[in-house]
Amino acid sequence: MLKGFKNFIMRGDIVTVAVGLIIALAMSTLIKAFTDFVVNPVITRAQGGHSMGLGWQLGRTGNRATYLDLGAFLSAVVYFLIFMAVVYFLIVVPYKHVQARRGLVVFGDPGPLKTCPACLSEDLPERARKCLHCGTEQPAV
Template structure:
């Protein structure tokens, strides 16, 4: 069983998938930092100094009555909140990751198309017998089906 597991793990597509998952996770961290630390602060400034990570609605107050200065304070008090800012950050993260994946897939498709156009087409290895219309080898001088002599 251990031998079979080792053979499964060492297959090329499993290793490729593992590398993709690790790179994807680290890329997700980079995109999260880009959104939280680079994109959202200027957008919040333009919208009147809104901190998107603290943009929430209180659905039910917690044990300590509000108002709460930050989302962490509301959660600590046990308030039920609708976290609109965190949702907006997550949506923007998704859009950026989807765009990046789209660009990578598009580039790979273009490279594959260029590779296919560079490959010469293989010469045909068969032809059709003019007498019986069966498929025969291109090197044949007599049809194996109808035994007709074929012209070169």
């Protein structure tokens, strides 16, 4: 039972999806901070306000809604960078090492590509026999 669970967890698509979700959550935090502390004060400048920190007051002093809080945004950027480093060094690197010991290459560089002469799509693997987009036969390499 535990061997089956280990095989399930070590599948490439599971780890790839997990890393993708983690990156999406961290990116979500970064985007939320950008909108909350940079974009929203610019938009609410027309309404009117006093805050201290790294940033500028765009309206009346004391109005938190129009304070351009760059300190909070920079802290979200630092959070994002640290979080991505942790994900890379604690999840991706060990996973690549384990998969390499199993004889599999993950998170590697894509192979060489060629262009389809019929539809001009440029994302075909070099050894493809048919085009992924138009289905035409490809000349042998």
